[in-house]
Amino acid sequence: MPRNPRYHGRRRSRWSRTPRLWVGVLAVVLMAAALTAAFVNPNRNEAREVVEEAGSGAGAEEDKAPVFATATSDSGITVGALEGVTDTAAFQSLESAVESLEADDITVGIYLQDLSTPDTLTLNADRPFYPASSIKVAASTMAMETDGGSSVGTDTVYNCLVYSDNASYASIVSTYGRGNLAQWLTENGAPDAAAAVEDNYPWISPAELGALWTSAEQFLATDTDASETLGIYLGETEHSVAGDLLRSDEVTVQSKPGWYPADSYDCPATVDAGIVTKSGSSYVFVVMTDADEDFDAIKPLVSALDAVHDEMVAERQAA
DSSP states (O other), rough: OOOTTTSSSSSSOOOGSSSHHOOOOOOHEEEHHHHHHHOOOOTTHHHHHHHHHHHHHHHHTTTTTEEEEHHHHTSOEEEEETTTTTGGGHHHHHHHHHHHHHHTTEEEEEEEEESSSSOOOSSSSSSSSSOOOHHHHHHHHHHHHTTTTTTTTTTHHHHHHSSSSSHHHHHHHHHOHHHHHHHHHHHHOOHHHTTTTSSSOOBBBBHHHHHHHHHHHHHTTTOHHHHHHHHHTTTOOTTTTHHHHHHHEEEEEEEEOEEEOOOOOOOOOOEEEEEEEEEEEEEEEEEEEOSSSSSHHHHHHHHHHHHHHHHHHHHHHHH
């Protein structure tokens, strides 16, 4: 049968050619578009990378580590801690307590050292003060380190620390020797006090008394019968402002206060110093003043100092 020229013999139009032609045309168009875009903005990818880096940088700024800084307030208190501590109500209360004492013509010395971080707080830290009985911690710790206090008997050490008995203190100094006490003071961070040890109550700065308490804490941590006994005695001292304010089932205060009235010797003193441990954190504190045997006067100061340390701990935990 002859072909039907109507269906088999006519020429196909240009719109019905093979689809491969369209694929090729489309590829050429896409390539041209890409080349044009690259020519118009050849740094397009680089710009996007810069934007991404800028975005990550902004996030990093938000997450940057807290800053440790040292600052001195208008009242002369120097704080080394994470930024923010000096902006707290606790620090303002401490400044107010210092200013109130100074308004009564009382000179104040402060030393605080956290025992697990670099955080510190000081005021007149290198100024010598009369320590009164607070210095008894030195001779008592030396005696317990040397032979557990056996040369004088632990009752003598107990009376010296807990009741601040002067005769017991004199017995410890006499038995162990002033030369040994001077050596112990020097080796444990109080060379200036050691130089004046011929006086049973040598003048000492808050920083040096703080160093002695740091050494005492290291001995207390040795977990011996002697260190345990000393720790018990220091935890029962009478007239300690920190002890009265803070001691509880949750808070340990190991301290030794000192006091002396204004008289012809012209060395009035009200002092409290020691170690406070609570919520797993410990700090050495020293508060020295030339107040006339007046523990009520330093209560706001000791309370505010403890509150500032709480803020130091809170800043660390939030970091």
